[in-house]
Amino acid sequence: MLNLRQLSTASATFEAEFQRVLHWSAETDAGIETRVAEILADVRARGDAAVLDYTARFDQLSVSSMSELELTRDELKAAFDAITPAQRTALQAAAARVRSYHELQKQHSGLSWSYRDADGNLLGQKVTPLDRVGIYVPGGKAAYPSSVLMNAIPAHVAGVPEIIMVVPTPKGEKNPLVLAAAYVAGVSRAFTVGGSQAVAALAYGTATIPRVDKITGPGNAYVASAKKHVFGQVGIDMIAGPSEILVLADGSTPPDWVAMDLFSQAEHDELAQSILLCPDADYIARVAEAIERLLPTMPRQAVIRASLEGRGALIHTRSMDEACEISNRIAPEHLEVSSSEPHRWEPQLRHAGAIFLGAFTSESLGDYCAGPNHVLPTSGTARFSSPLGVYDFQKRSSLIEVSEAGAQILGPIAAELAYGEGLQAHARAAELRLKG
Incomplete structure (x- = not known):
């Protein structure tokens, strides 16, 4: 009962x-926090050598070089060709729907814009993609090809040039659907590395795994703790x-x-x-x-x-x-x-x-x-956060161009406020543009 x-x-x-x-x-277990901090520091100091050591220890996957942990594009294509026709059809149909949704999301929220005000000043926003992102795909107890699609496709739609995937493969067992999903989603490079060491490698970079600007994707308590530790060095999506x-x-x-x-x-x-x-x-x-x-x-x-x-x-x-x-x-x-x-x-x-x-x-x-993303806020954080989307792989830069006439209007305002804050150089920089 x-x-x-x-x-x-x-x-x-x-x-x-x-x-x-x-x-x-x-709250993460104190023992996990301590161990994760040690792993991050070790990977930051020793790079590939530390990644190889931890992969052997935690995934029982002993190899002599990092090249053996990188999945080539040919291997991803071979996995795609090897899965059943029904799996290929389902994977491609899901990918098409996810891509279509995120293309519409980009059209409606990810655009640059600008305007000129009455004084001839140009004001606006420039939206650009991140240069390189890392996606973490869980492995071990279960395999999640859907997580590959949900993380890689919006990054691809956003215009991110390089998408690095990491996925643990305990004892070297590679899930063909995960590899096929990486092929379909357009992953740039993929490594069979997981856990805190994978997060550290993505955050700090090693001789083999390039440093990324943001890490997305779910994982176990060690992965969540590692993402929390490296936030600030890189961006993260959320702590799930x-x-x-x-x-x-x-x-x-x-x-x-x-x-x-x-x-x-x-x-x-x-x-x-x-x-x-x-x-x-x-x-x-x-x-x-x-x-x-x-x-x-x-x-x-x-x-x-x-x-x-x-x-x-x-x-x-x-x-x-x-x-x-x-x-x-x-x-x-x-x-x-x-x-x-x-x-x-x-x-x-x-x-x-x-x-x-x-x-x-x-x-x-x-x-x-x-079609909509399945990477979602948990633990009540939906009160203030949103699903993963194209916007998570873009950043915004403000555009400001002040005309000569505009400087005569804005300068006295800025100078008055700057003097009030005790920042004379700020004030003088504005005043130097004033006529007379």
Whole structure:
């Protein structure tokens, strides 16, 4: 019997119980922090030699030179040719949809612009791509070709000239779908290196792995800690926590569908979170029955059980409006509006990494092939951050050209403020442009 929390917002103890469900410590274990700091310092000092040592130690992959860890374009193409026709078709279809979405994203938000004001001054913004980015692709327990597409394609669309991929291959086992995805997505160079040492190599550069300007992509606690340590030396996308799904249901969707959607995140790992919010108590009971019935059929049932019992919840709300309010408090990574009227509730939903509208929109479609990016903010950070996108691989420079007439107007303003701040050189630089 699954020990899954069932809460009610009408209960006097709801708030305390709800906070226990949400509680998750993002603090990294002190031992991990110390070890990561040592690895980063070692890679920074010894470069390739340290990367080879750690790859042998952690991935049981002993090679004599870094050239053996680099995947050539021919090897990526060979992996693409070797996968099944169905896999090739699926990979190319997903890549096309992801590319199409991010091309539209670039058109609508990634443009340079400028204008001249009444005094003839030119003001504007210049948008340029980063020179080189690194994408981290998880390996080991599972392989994620979809993560290759979601990280490399928006970088490619943004115009990044060089995309460096790192992926651990424990004991030298290379996943052909990951390699094929790198080929399809246009990865420039790829290395079979993972963990903190891979992040360090990308951040600092070695004789073989070039230094990048930004690192994106998820990983384990060591990878997350390493990204946090190197931030400032390079940019990073985010520090990702465990995966999350929140299903906002009005009782109109088949219970089996909702149960499986909850499973879809719970199967990631034991710390993943799956929550159902619904005002229909009978429907919650039917979903609970579906969970009990379907769980034994899942190959990863042990992981799902641990996740649901540890961090899952079925929450009975007073209304759909209240469910929307609670959803905004949670700010989930994935939010399914499993309703016959999804567009009625969507305007009330302010905080979520991605919002999936309607019963047919399973979160898994967004993970693989719908088009929008699946690299999303977790742990409530959707309150202030956004999905990975083209904009993460671009930077903006302000454009300012002041005319002679404009300098006569702006100069006295700047000088007055500069004198007020005690910065005389600033003031005099403005005053020297004034006539008379």
